[in-house]
Amino acid sequence: xxxxxxxxxxxxxxxxxxxxxxxxxxxxxxxxxxxxxxxxxxxxxxxxxxxxxxxxxxxxxxxxxxxxxxxxxxxxxxxxxxxxxxxxxxxxxxxxxxxxxxxxxxxxxxxxxxxxxxxxxxxxxxxxxxxxxxxxxxxxxxxxxxxxxxxxxxxxxxxxxxxxxxxxxxxxxxxxxxxxxxxxxxxxxxxxxxxxxxxxxxxxxxxxxxxxxxxxxxxxxxxxxxxxxxxxxxxxxxxxxxxxxxxxxxxxxxxxxxxxxxxxxxxxxxxxxx
Numbered sequence: 001x002x003x004x005x006x007x008x009x010x011x012x013x014x015x016x017x018x019x020x021x022x023x024x025x026x027x028x029x030x031x032x033x034x035x036x037x038x039x040x041x042x043x044x045x046x047x048x049x050x051x052x053x054x055x056x057x058x059x060x061x062x063x064x065x066x067x068x069x070x071x072x073x074x075x076x077x078x079x080x081x082x083x084x085x086x087x088x089x090x091x092x093x094x095x096x097x098x099x100x101x102x103x104x105x106x107x108x109x110x111x112x113x114x115x116x117x118x119x120x121x122x123x124x125x126x127x128x129x130x131x132x133x134x135x136x137x138x139x140x141x142x143x144x145x146x147x148x149x150x151x152x153x154x155x156x157x158x159x160x161x162x163x164x165x166x167x168x169x170x171x172x173x174x175x176x177x178x179x180x181x182x183x184x185x186x187x188x189x190x191x192x193x194x195x196x197x198x199x200x201x202x203x204x205x206x207x208x209x210x211x212x213x214x215x216x217x218x219x220x221x222x223x224x225x226x227x228x229x230x231x232x233x234x235x236x237x238x239x240x241x242x243x244x245x246x247x248x249x250x251x252x253x254x255x256x257x258x259x260x261x262x263x264x265x266x267x268x269x270x271x272x273x274x
Contacts, residue, residue, distance in 0.1 A: 009033040021046040021187055021219035022067060028075030028088060029062055036062050038243040040076070044221065046186075049213050051234035051251065052223045055266060058240040060223040065187045067221070080105050080187070082257045105133070110180035114196050116172040118164040118179075124171075125151050125160040128179045136183070150178035154208050170201030172206055181212075188212070190222040193245040200227070209233065227270055231255045239263045 020043045025120050029037035037059045044050055052060040064073040066086070067078060075088035085105050092186060118127045131146035132138045138146065151160045152172040164172050173193055178189060190209065194202040213233050226228050230237060230251065237254040239247045239262075247260045258264050 001090050008125060019046075020079070020155075021048070021081065022046055022221075023079040024063070024067075024076065025079065026076035027063075027066060027073050029059075029066055029071060029080060030074045037073075039064070040243075040245050042238060042245060042248060042263060046219055047217045048122055049220045049232035049233055049235045050222070050250065051237045052221065052240060053225075053230055053237060053266070054240035054246075059243040060240050061191050064111065064191050064221060064223060067187075068109055068189060069106055073223070105198075107183065108186040109189065110185035110187070111191065112173075112177050112180050112193050114192050116153055116164070116169075116176045116196075118172055120164050123161050123163055124156060124167065124175045124178075126271070127164070127175055128182045129177065132182050146182055147178070150182045153177070153181070154178045155204075168201060169197045170204045173197065173205050177205075177208055185218075187219045189222070190220065190224075192223050194224070194227065225270070227267065228257070239266065241266070 002165060022179045024040045024042050027037055027040040028035065040059075040063065052063065053119065054060055066073050067080075067087055073088045077087050078085045083105055104136055118124075119130070122130065128150055129140075129143040132146055133140060133143035136143075147156075148160060153159060154177055156171060156174055156178070159167060159171060164175070167175065173196075177193070178187045193209075194205050197205065206226065209220075209222070210233060211231075213220060222230070222233065232251075234247060234251040237251045238245055239254065239258070239260070241262055247254065247258060247263045249259075254263065255267065258267065
């Protein structure tokens with residue numbers, strides 16, 4: 001079985017197809033006096049590839065971070081497979097220290113960041129194996145076998161024994177993707193994963209994401225400024241502006257015939273700047 005197809009592990013309960021993979025219900029997030037997410041509501045079905053686009057500072061990355069529970073919310077509710085993950089009525093302390101059931105829900109979600117954050121003293125395959133061993137309790141042998149599968153899947157089988165310092169930025173980011181995939185989540189979040197790369201390295205990372213989108217049933221949420229990639233990658237596109245979900249629609253409709261003038265202005269400016 002190839003690594004991508006291995007996400008339907010036998011110990012996971014299959015979600016009802018009618019139940020969304022994740023759902024934001026009137027989500028509000030503030031940093032002090034600044035409201036960065038304003039009444040965000042969106043339903044993401046299982047298996048959907050959703051691209052989040054918009055100007056810098058519009059709340060895209062913060063939205064992903066709230067789903068990953070890296071940021072507590074100040075209002076509304078976030079659900080994963082129909083179960084509440086975080087709620088705005090909870091205190092921030094409770095959200096950070098909730099019970100084992102909530103931690104299990106969070107394990108359904110993986111996230112890849114702009115920065116690679118690999119352990120410099122570990123090889124590529126060791127970086128991928130450490131979380132399955134430490135968090136999931138896999139044996140050293142099983143974690144290593146799983147890590148090799150995912151390192152191979154992202155095209156780095158020949159670099160498995162290399163330390164991060166001997167890998168290019170694109171290769172390091174692919175290791176970071178393999179590391180998240182090795183936890184075998186149901187939802188994957190990608191936060192501008194090519195923004196820290198030199199232009200000539202962007203394509204190799206986007207190629208891995210395209211392969212995942214085409215060959216897996218993963219639900220994927222992607223923040224990106226790569227508009228052509230968003231168009232080909234996404235089932236739907238969500239345009240955020242000033243912390244609000246300004247327009248959501250099928251990728252072709254958003255790029256060809258956006259309804260909102262602000263969406264048209266943004267796309268025009270981005271595409272003309274290429």
